[in-house]
Every structure is written in structure tokens, then in C-alpha cells.
Amino acid sequence: MKKWLSTILVLGAALFEFGSIPAHAQEEAGLDRAPDASDNLASLQHGAQIFVNYCLNCHSANLMRYNRLTDIGISEKQIQENLLFTTDKVGNTMSIAMRPDDAKAWFGASPPDLSVEARARGKDWLYTYLRSFYRDPTRPTGWNNRVFENVSMPNVLWTLQGIRDAKFETDTDEKTGEKVRRFVGYTQVMPGAMSSVDYDSAVADLVSYFSWISEPAQQQRKRLGVWVLLFLAMLSFLAWRLNAAYWKQIK
Template sequence: MKKWLSTLALVGAAMFAFSTAPAHAEGEVALDRAPDNADNFASLQHGAQLFVNYCLNCHSANLMRYNRLTDLGIDPKEIQANLLFTTDKIGNTMSVAMRPDDAKTWFGTTPPDLSVEARARGKDWLYTYLRSFYRDETRPTGWNNRVYENVGMPHVLWALQGIRTAKFETETDEKTGEKVKHFAGYTQVTPGTMSPVDYDSAMADLVSYLSWMSEPAQQTRKRLGVWVLIFLGVLSFLAWRLNASYWKDIK
């Protein structure tokens, strides 16, 4: 019971942390479909590496233990040597050293725990969000995001993607006469260490890992569900034929 209450609390905290964005921000941006890499261990391992190196500095994952990464085929020694940055024991949870009060002072809000963020937001939202940052000097962090307007999070992956600015065009609405701002594309100011294609692929890996982390037993559950449905189908057929056999001589 406590585990379920903890999970619900984290989902609520994640949704509350993002609630300061304008209500129209998500509805105006079409979400890109995230590639499905749930069965690709190489993709999930790369996503775990990106998460530990770029996300775990500010965002915790208190429902995930480092030793669960062995489910992705990562050797415990490799976890100890290359992925264990926030603690010294592989059995500990993925917590962060940054204090919530400091985070709120620096970013305006406490970064949400990402243990179940993929279930709260959805893979498509996360995939589009991570690829929609642009330079905005009017913001305290110097960055903004089309999916989450005026977000407090800086673009921590800018070195990989490079620096981009967003182009907006202002048009007059024929019905209301009000001026409406429309997005007209990005302009690449400086290149990143990754090409646009490679960056999109890396974000797909990161989102796939976040989705796996939100429910590590997801694939097992789905495979087991298929066998359960097959069993129920066979059992239903046998029950139907047995029922017909019992009642065949009764008119």
C-alpha cells in the first residue's frame, strides 16, 4: 500500500511541477511520435547512460535502484565504474545531492522526480519536449521550449544539439482582429557535437529508458498477458465444447 501511495504522490508532484506553464502551450504543438525501442537493449543502455550523465544531476529517480540496470544487460562492475555517480552502493536508489530549496531558488521550482514521468506525460510528449528547446535571452536560464512555454529547466543537452533560435511570425486573426504569433521554424546558430539525426536518435534512446524505468516489468507483463489470453481462449473453447457435450441429448 505504501508503495502505491508513493507512486501516486510522485505522479502528482510531477504534474504539479509543470502546472505553471500556460494551459494552451501543449495543445498548440503537435507531438512527434517517439520511436518504440522497448526491446532494443543497446538503445536502453544508451538511454540509461544519457539519463545518469545529464538528467540525474537535478532530477532524482527515487523509485529506481542502480542494480535494476542489470535487467538491461549492464554488468554490475560497469555500473559501479561508469554509472554510479550519486552514491557508493549499487543497491541504492537514484537520488540527487541537490537540495530542494536550492533547486527552487535556481530554477523557480523543484525539479520533479522522473521515476514515473514517462507514465505521467507519455513518451511522445517527452520526445517532442527534449527536441524543442531554443535560445531565448528573455528567460532567466537563457532557454525556452515550444512544448513547455517558459519552462524553468535549462537546455542541459545543448552541447549535443547545438544552439538554436526559434522564428515566429505575427499574423492578424481575420475573425477577432487580434495578433497571433505562429512558429515558423528553428535557426541553427552553432552546431552541436551530434548531427540532428543523431540527436533525435539519442533522445529516442533517453525516452525509451525513461519509459522502461517507469515500469521495468512492462515487457514481461505484456508477454505474460499474451500467454494468459491464449490460455483463456483455449479454456473457453474447451468449456464451450464440454457444455455442448453435456447438453447434446437434451432437447
């Protein structure tokens, strides 16, 4: 019976965590593990600030309203004074004025909406991507990215990270004999406003914010899930004892 109860708890925990697993596997080769700050209000607030200042010019988050930021400790007054543009209201969604056709003409592709990007791509992918830009004069924007090669997006955080060049070496594949370009590191060309450690921390805050807007109720869901599992465990125990008492009387 104990084994049966343990199985129920394990299955329940698996189902409980399933909702937070992104559409693709997290353990992709070459991706760095993103720090988890989804329950840190200060980190989420900093991530919201970075998002509005650097991302919301081109990327929308149409499934998120500004007033939901009160859930992470930002008052409506702070939203109005620090995060809203002139024509926006607290109840508005995080939309942008740029038309998709114009964006495609300027960048070659329309910037995606970021409402559920963390669930679609995964936090590790976003964390690595935002830290993998390098200068590339052959690209229209002057930038490239190791995670997303020939990406249309420029490095909008370059003032914080600085400008870097990527160093590559050409090796010969032993099996196929083909030439393979291998990344060996970055060279800092111009320093940014942040150190590398501070920049990584800022990106972690931004990625945590992306994860939060993809499901603002996720922390509440996880807390509620613990109580649900405890209730099911207690109910299973009572059902087991009731079943034993019932058959004992029949015998």
C-alpha cells in the same frame, strides 16, 4: 460462438494494452511520434548513460535502483565503474544530493522526479519536448521551449544538439482579430557534438529509458499477457464444447 470468442480476445487485448497507455491522450496536436525502442537493450543502455550523465544532476528517479539496470544487460561492475557517483552503491535508488528548496531558489521550481514521468506525460510529449529547446535571452536560464513555454529548465543537452534560435511570425486571427504568434522554424546558431539525426536518435533512446524505468517489468508483462490470452481462448473453447456436450445428453 466464434463472434463471442472474438469479442473476448478483443476485450482482453484492450485490457492488456491499457496498462501501457499514459494518463493523457497520446495524439496531441503538435507532438512528434516517439520511436519505440523499449525492447532494444542497446538503446536502453544508451538512454541510461545519457540519463546519468545529463539528467541525474538535477532530476532524481527515486523509484528506481541502480541494480535494476542489470535487467537491460548492464552488469553490476559496469554500473559501478560507469554510472555510479563516488558515494553511491549499486543497491541505492537514483537520488540526487540537491535539496528541493535549493533547486526552487536556483531554477524557480523544483525539478520533478522522473521515475514515472513517461507515464504521466507520455513518450511523444517527452520526445518532442527534449527536441524543442531554443535560445531565449529574456528567460533567466537563457532558454525556452516550444512545448513547455517559459520552462524553468535549461537545455541540458545543448552540447549535443547545439544552440538554436526559434523563428516566429505574427498573424491575425480571422475570427477574433487578435494577433497570434506562429512558429515557423529554427535557426542553428552553433552546431552541437551530434548531427540532428543522431541527436533525435539519442533523445529517442533517452525517452525509451524513461518509459522503461516507469515500469521495468512491462516487456515481461506483455509477453505473459499473450500467453494469458491464449490460455483464456483455449479455456473458452473447452467450456463451449463441454456446454454443448452436456445439453446434448439432456435432450
